[in-house]
Amino acid sequence: FFFFYSSFSSRRTIMLSSISRLACSKSVPKARSFGTTVAPSNGIGFDLSDDQKGFQELARNFARNQVIPAAPEWDKTGEYPKALLQEAHKLGLMNTHVPKEYGGLELGILDNIIIVEEMAYACSGFSTAMGGNDLGQMPVILAGNDEQKKKYLGRCIDEPLHVSYCVTEPSCGSDVAAIKTSAVKKGDKWILNGQKMWITNGGHANWYFVLARTNPTAKAGSAMTGFIVEREWPGVVVGRKEWNMGQRASDTRGITFEDVEVPDANRLGPEGFGFKLAMGAFDRTRPPVAAGAVGLAQRAHDEALKYAMTRKTMGTEIINHQMVGAMLADMAIGIEASRMLTYRSGYEMDVGRKNTIYASMAKAMAADVANKAASDAVQIFGGNGFNSEYPVEKLMRDAKIFQIYEGTAQIQRMIIARELAGIAKERL
Amino acid sequence: MKAFVGCKRVIDYAVKPRINPEKTGVVTQNVKMSINPFDEIAVEEALKLKEKGIVKEIVAVMVGPSAGSLQLTNGPLAMGADRGILVEIPEEDANPLLVAKVFQKLIAKENPELVLLGKQAIDNDANQTGQILAGLMQWPQGTCASKVEMAEKQVTVTREIDSGLRTVTMDLPAIVTCDLRLNTPRFATLQNIMKARKKTIEKTTPKDLGVDFAPKLKVLQLDEPSVRKAGIKVATVEDLVGHLKKTGTI
Numbered sequence: 188f189f190f191f192y193s194s195f196s197s198r199r200t201i202m203l204s205s206i207s208r209l210a211c212s213k214s215v216p217k218a219r220s221f222g223t224t225v226a227p228s229n230g231i232g233f234d235l236s237d238d239q240k241g242f243q244e245l246a247r248n249f250a251r252n253q254v255i256p257a258a259p260e261w262d263k264t265g266e267y268p269k270a271l272l273q274e275a276h277k278l279g280l281m282n283t284h285v286p287k288e289y290g291g292l293e294l295g296i297l298d299n300i301i302i303v304e305e306m307a308y309a310c311s312g313f314s315t316a317m318g319g320n321d322l323g324q325m326p327v328i329l330a331g332n333d334e335q336k337k338k339y340l341g342r343c344i345d346e347p348l349h350v351s352y353c354v355t356e357p358s359c360g361s362d363v364a365a366i367k368t369s370a371v372k373k374g375d376k377w378i379l380n381g382q383k384m385w386i387t388n389g390g391h392a393n394w395y396f397v398l399a400r401t402n403p404t405a406k407a408g409s410a411m412t413g414f415i416v417e418r419e420w421p422g423v424v425v426g427r428k429e430w431n432m433g434q435r436a437s438d439t440r441g442i443t444f445e446d447v448e449v450p451d452a453n454r455l456g457p458e459g460f461g462f463k464l465a466m467g468a469f470d471r472t473r474p475p476v477a478a479g480a481v482g483l484a485q486r487a488h489d490e491a492l493k494y495a496m497t498r499k500t501m502g503t504e505i506i507n508h509q510m511v512g513a514m515l516a517d518m519a520i521g522i523e524a525s526r527m528l529t530y531r532s533g534y535e536m537d538v539g540r541k542n543t544i545y546a547s548m549a550k551a552m553a554a555d556v557a558n559k560a561a562s563d564a565v566q567i568f569g570g571n572g573f574n575s576e577y578p579v580e581k582l583m584r585d586a587k588i589f590q591i592y593e594g595t596a597q598i599q600r601m602i603i604a605r606e607l608a609g610i611a612k613e614r615l
Numbered sequence: 616m617k618a619f620v621g622c623k624r625v626i627d628y629a630v631k632p633r634i635n636p637e638k639t640g641v642v643t644q645n646v647k648m649s650i651n652p653f654d655e656i657a658v659e660e661a662l663k664l665k666e667k668g669i670v671k672e673i674v675a676v677m678v679g680p681s682a683g684s685l686q687l688t689n690g691p692l693a694m695g696a697d698r699g700i701l702v703e704i705p706e707e708d709a710n711p712l713l714v715a716k717v718f719q720k721l722i723a724k725e726n727p728e729l730v731l732l733g734k735q736a737i738d739n740d741a742n743q744t745g746q747i748l749a750g751l752m753q754w755p756q757g758t759c760a761s762k763v764e765m766a767e768k769q770v771t772v773t774r775e776i777d778s779g780l781r782t783v784t785m786d787l788p789a790i791v792t793c794d795l796r797l798n799t800p801r802f803a804t805l806q807n808i809m810k811a812r813k814k815t816i817e818k819t820t821p822k823d824l825g826v827d828f829a830p831k832l833k834v835l836q837l838d839e840p841s842v843r844k845a846g847i848k849v850a851t852v853e854d855l856v857g858h859l860k861k862t863g864t865i
Contacts, residue, residue, distance in 0.1 A: 241689035241808035249802055279805030292805060 233527075239301055242294075246280060246302040250309035258310035261436035262581050265428060267391055268313055268436050276347035280306070281317050282340075284328055284471070289336050290344035296471055296533035300478040304526070307482030311585045312436030314479050316349070319387035319437070321475060322593075323350030323396045325468035326413050330456035339394055339415055348393040353383040353416075353442055354465050360385070361598050363398070363465065364407030368444065370399035370414065377401070377414065377454065379422075379447040385592075389440030390425055392418055397444070398465045401458055411461035415453040422447035433584030473546035473593055474532040480553035480589040481526045487557070487564035487582045488518045494568055505567070514563045521556035528552055544606040551599035554589035561586040616787075617725065618661045618670045621718065621732040621744065622691050623651040624683040628737055638836050641738070648682075650690040652800075653733025657793040658691045659800040660763055661731050665695070669765045670729065675699045676721060678714045680706070684816050692811035693803030699816035704828060711743035713821070713828050718744075719751045720824040727788070729770065734759050734792040745792035755785035758792040 235243060253271055261268055275281050283299045285291025299321070306314035320343065327339055342348055359365045368381025379399055386395070394417045401412040416423065426441035456464055492515055495506040505511045532549040535542035561583040565572035572579045590596040626632055627647040635642050650658075664670040675691035677683050680703065687699045702717050722730065735742035742758075749756035757763075757772025761780070764771045771784045775794050803811070821828035849855050859865045 237685055237688065238809055238812065240685065241693060241803075241811075242805055244689060245802060245805060245808060277804065278802050279807075283805070292809070294805075 235301065239298060242298060243301050243305060245278065246305035247308075249275065249278060249280065250305045254306065254309035254313055258313065258436065259578075259581070261310070261312060262433075265430065265435045267438050268310075268316065269391075271313065272316060272349075273347040275306075275317060281347070282320055282324065282343050284321055284324065285340045285344055286328065286336070289340040291340065295537035296474050297530060297537050299475050300529055300533045303475045303478040304482040304485070304529075307479035308486045309482075310436060311479050311483045311589075312434035314482065315387060315434050315437040318472070318475055318479065319352070319392075320350045322352040322387070322468065322472045323392070323394075325471055326352075326396045326455055326464050327415065329467060330413070330460065330464050331415075335415060335453070335455065342393070349388040349391045351386045351388045351392040351395045351442075352468070353386050353389075353395045353397045355385050356382055357384045357441070361595055363462065366398060366400060366411070368397070368399045369403070370401050370412060370449065372401070372451075375451045377412075377449040377451065379414065379416065379444045379449050381444050383442045383444075385429070385439050386442050387437055387439055387592075389442050390428055390438045394418060395423075395442065396455070398461050401461070405459065408462050409459040411465075412458050413455040413461040413464045414449050415455060416444070416447060416449055420447055420449075432587055433581065434588055469594065470541070470543055470546050471536060473550045474529055474536070474542070476589070476593040477525065477529040477532065477546070477549035477553040480550075480557035480586070481522060481529055483582055483586055483589070484518065484522045484525070484553070484557040484560040487560040487579060487586075488515065488522055490578055490582075491515060491518070491564040491567040494571075511567055514567060518556075518560045518563060521552075521560060525549065525553040525556045544603055547594070547599040547602040547606070550589075550593060551596055551603070554586075554596060557586045557589050558583075616670050616729060617672045617674065617727040618664065618729040618731060619718070619722070619725070619727040620654065620657045620661050620673060620675050620691060620696065621714075621730070622654045622658065622675050622677045622687060623733070623736045623738075624648050624677060624679040624686050625651045625736055625738045628652055632738075634837050634839055638838065639834050640837060648686060650686050651733050651736045651738075653735060653737070653793055653795070655690065655694075655733075655800040656795070656797050657731040657733050657791075658694050658696060659798045660760075660791075660793055661729075662695045662801070663798065664729075664763075664765060667765075672697050674725065674727065676702070676718065678702045678704060678709055678717050678821075680704065681818070684818075687816055688811045688814070689803070689808055692814045692816075693808040694801060695803075695807065696814075698814055701816050701818050702824070703818060703820050709828070710830060710832060711739075711741050712747055712831070713826065714744050715747040715751055716826045717821055717824060717828075718748050720826055722752060729787065730754075730790045732790065732792045734794050742792075745790050749790040752788075752790070754788055754790055755783075756790040756792070757783050757785055758790075759794040760791050761794050761796045763791060763793075763797065 257268065257271060279292060280302055283292050283294040287293045303314055303318065306317060324340060327335060343350060354363060356366050356368060368383065370377040370379045381399060394415055397414045397416045398411055399414060400410050402410045422445040424443040424445060429439045431439060495511055495515065496504055498505050529549040532542050532545035535545050564579040565583050568577055568579050571577045626643065627649040630647055632641045661670055661673045665673055673696040675687055675696040677687050684701055687701060692699055700721060732745045745758055746756060757774060759775045760772045761775045762773035768787050769784055770787060770789050770791065771782060772791055774781045774783060849858060
């Protein structure tokens with residue numbers, strides 16, 4: 188039983204899909220410095236590199252000093268945190284995946300994970316607004332040609348612009364194969380029609396990655412194509428800002444495309460490549476989303492712990508009541524484990540291996556941990572926890588979406604089971 | 616003009632220090648260390664002067680353990696200082712007189728015209744190094760600066776003192792120690808944190824500089840402040856006055 192689970196990473200030689208082959212060949216394994224001055228004798232290191240310590244410190248200072256004080260107001264009004272997003276952009280905290288040749292820092296997934304956790308600790312709505320950029324840019328990074336990358340990635344580095352990833356529709360989220368948005372070729376243009384829903388940054392994006400059906404009869408894997416669509420083109424109709432349970436600082440909207448003319452130069456990769464492209468981006472964007480859930484869980488834990496150290500009932504601080512202690516202990520166990528799994532999922536991609544199963548495991552676990560941690564944090568605060576003057580009820584409302592977006596909790600488990608079946612075929 | 620900025624590695628301001636079991640010092644193992652916040656303000660002031668074209672080169676100087684190169688790199692160098700000097704000593708809390716003597720030797724080597732320091736370190740709250748250094752160098756000093764203005768070969772410092780603000784104008788070279796309201800230190804950007812790793816930190820020791828760093832003071836005992844005793848509640852003003860008279864307060 189042990190050797191079956193010993194290493195999922197040898198799956199890569201057989202399960203490499205065309206998209207990850209494309210991605211791996213394009214990206215030189217990023218040999219980030221994972222260790223510090225301590226040279227581990229047994230191969231694994233858990234220390235951040237000096238650079239990563241610097242990133243973490245910067246992100247943490249910015250998040251805790253600037254974002255935390257502003258977050259409650261964004262939650263009440265739903266206002267888009269433009270000023271602080273611009274500040275984050277100036278500090279280099281955004282768009283970290285953009286390759287160096289287009290002006291970006293080309294940091295690894297693990298580097299990004301460290302930053303995202305710190306931002307989500309302060310406000311996961313804010314970190315989602317930042318992360319929406321990464322998701323929208325990823326298909327361009329993976330499959331864009333040089334002109335597309337220069338034009339659309341370059342401008343994101345030059346200015347604090349926003350980007351959205353438009354795949355979900357009102358009638359299909361998990362069932363991407365059934366999307367209805369269509370693009371019909373007309374000369375050297377594509378005519379785009381359809382409706383997308385729950386698009387993060389939708390109201391503020393400068394451009395969108397849009398997945399559309401270009402072949403009405405083919406199977407899902409070859410029926411769709413990805414496009415870069417600019418917000419200001421005629422026919423792009425941006426819906427109203429949706430009022431959600433949580434992460435209210437993040438802007439989610441419906442976007443309608445009415446006969447939008449998309450030049451063929453904005454097609455990403457060959458016709459029919461879109462589905463694989465859209466899915467391939469997830470291997471790189473799921474780990475940071477998991478990191479967001481870890482950050483939220485950590486915040487829930489820290490707030491509950493602080494409270495438990497000072498609140499007294501029945502003659503003592505409530506941390507000394509075993510059931511309160513047990514809740515905090517379970518929170519800490521979940522946070523540490525989901526953080527390690529998240530780091531692993533980023534690390535696997537950074538060293539050039541297929542990380543799909545780890546990315547799904549990390550996202551599945553971190554989202555569940557975050558929801559339980561936030562709910563338990565409210566419980567530890569008791570009546571105060573239910574009240575909006577205390578910080579934990581926002582965490583509980585913010586946490587729920589982690590089990591839904593970027594692949595639902597159920598979809599993650601389906602992906603993991605499929606990967607396991609593949610491993611079983613290879614080894615058992 | 617070349618400027619020195621003194622950067623001390625201290626226990627992070629957010630950490631609650633604990634006294635070690637031997638009662639001779641504070642626990643620093645596995646404790647988060649940072650650049651002294653007043654020193655960050657000094658770095659920021661130097662950067663502002665560089666942006667104005669007045670200062671050409673900023674040298675961040677640390678007297679501390681070799682692990683301090685991490686704080687130097689991710690802090691002052693990432694913020695924009697040009698290079699660093701790390702004078703390695705075994706312990707964090709070095710005596711201000713000895714630190715000033717080290718600075719004196721470095722100044723003789725490098726000839727900066729302006730030396731910026733934080734007004735005090737948040738671990739020992741000594742508020743001495745800048746003043747002692749000015750005495751050793753026989754240079755003018757403007758301490759507790761809340762405003763610094765440079766003119767041709769002169770610096771005008773607005774000092775925060777107990778009775779208000781005092782302005783002093785000094786000929787260069789001079790020592791300035793920086794207070795809280797002087798500026799708000801910038802965040803180092805991610806790009807600059809990565810670039811900082813390429814900047815040089817020259818490492819040396821007090822011995823190499825000809826300074827005897829053997830401590831002249833010995834800490835006999837360190838205790839936490841005694842726990843505040845509970846007060847008592849009294850029913851009337853007369854009782855209150857009676858108690859105050861009994862304790863000799865009035």
